Amino acid sequence: MNRSLCSTVTAVTGSRKQLGGVAFLLAQLGAHAANRFAERIGELGLTPVDVGLLRMIAVEPGRSQQSLAAELGVVPSRVTALIDPLDRAGLVERRRSKEDRRNYELHLTDKAGEVMAGIRQVATAHxxxxxxALTDLQRTHLMGLLELIADQQGLTPGVHPGYRRP
Structure with a gap:
């Protein structure tokens, strides 16, 4: 690296290690955090996708697969493929809607309640x-800044863009 660029990076960041912009650093940290979370949650026999779906159903019990598809920004058949393994594992129960018999309502089972406690422990540790490396105040400040960026970019709160991948 040339000396001028090195001095500029050091002056701005206090370190010569950070050779990239904010977007790169966010991507680098995001990939690291996602991989580390997948490892941790894998010990519970789950994937990050499973965890996200369970959380979304826990927040809104009885929601339809269609509403889940709309929030995730995917076609309903994708939701069916995502929910099927959770159903087979005894974590999610599909119940026919009383208002519209063509729809299923999604509910967590008692077993899922126990699993959710483990997920909370893993998520807190993660x-x-x-x-x-952050103080509580820095952590709160960082969260606020990241929320501003996410809002400006039009991201749906709590929905990881990875659901859109087949």
Whole structure:
């Protein structure tokens, strides 16, 4: 790296290690956090996609597969493929809607309630590990800044863009 660029990077970041912009650093940290979370959650026999779906159903019990598809921004058949393994594992129950018999309502089972407790423990440990270099105030400030960026970019809160991949 040339000396001028190195001095500029050091002056701006306090370090010569950060050779990239904010978007690169967000992508680098995002990939690291996602991979580490997948490893941790894998110990529970789950994938990050499973965790997201369980969380979304827990927040809105009885929601339809169609509403889940709309929130995720995917076709309903994709939701069916995502819910099927959770149904087979005894974590999600599909019940016919009383208002519209063509639709299914999604509910977590008692077994899923137990699994959710494990997920919360893993998520708390993961968040702590990722943010260990920050004070509580820095962590709160970073969260606020990231929320501003996500809002400006039109991202749906709580929905990972990875659901759109087949």
């Amino acid at each position: 968040e702590g590990e990722i943010c260990t």
